[in-house]
Amino acid sequence: MIHGFIPPERFFAYLTWQDIEMMTEKENTVIIQPIGAIEQHGYHLPLIVDAAISQGVLGKALSLLNPTIPAYSLPTLYYGKSNEHDGFAGTISLSAHTLYSLIEETVISIYQAGFRKLILMNSHGGQPQIMEIIARDLHQKFPDLSIFPLFTWKVPNITNELLTPEEKELGIHAGDAETSLMLALLPHQVKMDLAVKEYPRNLSSNLLSMEGNLPFAWLTREVSETGVMGDATVATQEKGYQILASLAQGWVKVIEEVYQF
Ligand SMILES: [Zn+2]
Numbered sequence: 001m002i003h004g005f006i007p008p009e010r011f012f013a014y015l016t017w018q019d020i021e022m023m024t025e026k027e028n029t030v031i032i033q034p035i036g037a038i039e040q041h042g043y044h045l046p047l048i049v050d051a052a053i054s055q056g057v058l059g060k061a062l063s064l065l066n067p068t069i070p071a072y073s074l075p076t077l078y079y080g081k082s083n084e085h086d087g088f089a090g091t092i093s094l095s096a097h098t099l100y101s102l103i104e105e106t107v108i109s110i111y112q113a114g115f116r117k118l119i120l121m122n123s124h125g126g127q128p129q130i131m132e133i134i135a136r137d138l139h140q141k142f143p144d145l146s147i148f149p150l151f152t153w154k155v156p157n158i159t160n161e162l163l164t165p166e167e168k169e170l171g172i173h174a175g176d177a178e179t180s181l182m183l184a185l186l187p188h189q190v191k192m193d194l195a196v197k198e199y200p201r202n203l204s205s206n207l208l209s210m211e212g213n214l215p216f217a218w219l220t221r222e223v224s225e226t227g228v229m230g231d232a233t234v235a236t237q238e239k240g241y242q243i244l245a246s247l248a249q250g251w252v253k254v255i256e257e258v259y260q261f
Pocket of ligand 1: 041049050123124173174178
C-alpha cells in the first residue's frame with residue numbers, strides 16, 4: 001500500500017485538490033515531510049533504514065494524535081545525501097544542491113496551497129545541516145511560513161536509557177538503536193545472524209570526534225569494515241517496541257506544539 005506506515009486518513013497524497021481547497025484551518029494544519037536515505041547499513045540491515053524509521057515513527061505518532069488536530073504526512077522522501085557511505089554498493093546519494101532544491105520546491109508548493117506550518121522530519125545524520133539552511137532560507141523568503149527542521153531521534157525519548165555508555169557515544173550507525181527499531185518496524189528485513197559489533201577504528205584524539213562538539217569530516221570506509229558503527233548484536237525487538245512507542249509519543253508532543261505555535 002502506498003501510504004505504508006502512515007494512517008490513510010493522514011496521508012496527504014490521498015487528498016483531492018478540492019479537499020485541500022475546502023480545508024477550514026489550513027494555516028494551522030501541520031504538514032510533515034518524512035525524510036530518509038537509501039544507504040548501506042551493514043550486512044544485516046536493508047538500505048531503507050532511515051526512510052523506514054521516518055515513516056514508521058511518524059505513522060505511529062499520527063495514529064496516536066488527537067483526531068481533532070489537523071496533520072498530514074507528505075509521501076516519504078526516500079533519497080538523501082549519503083556520500084559518507086561512498087564505496088558501499090547500493091548507496092544512492094543526492095548532492096547537497098539537489099536535495100536542497102528538491103525540498104525547497106516541495107515546500108514552496110505546499111506554501112502556495114495555503115499551508116503555513118511545515119515540519120522537515122529527517123532521520124539521516126548526514127543531512128540536518130541542509131534542513132536547517134533550507135528552513136532559514138524559506139522563512140526569510142516567506143516570513144508567515146513556520147518551518148521546523150527536526151531530527152527524528154531528538155524528540156524527548158527513552159532510547160539513551162536502553163543503551164550502554166559505549167553505544168551511546170559510538171553507536172552512530174546501524175547499531176543497537178537502529179537495529180532494534182527495525183526489528184519492530186520491518187522484522188522480516190533484518191538479518192540478525194549477520195549482525196556485528198564494530199566500533200569506529202583509528203580514533204586517536206580525545207578532543208576531536210566524529211559527531212561531538214569538535215568534529216572532523218569522515219567517510220565510513222575509513223573507520224568501518226562492515227559499514228556498522230555500533231553494536232548490532234545486542235539489538236532486540238522488545239527494545240525496538242519501547243523505542244518506537246517512546247519516539248512516537250515524543251513526536252505527538254512536537255506535532256501538538258507545532259499546531260499551537
Ligand atoms: Zn541510519
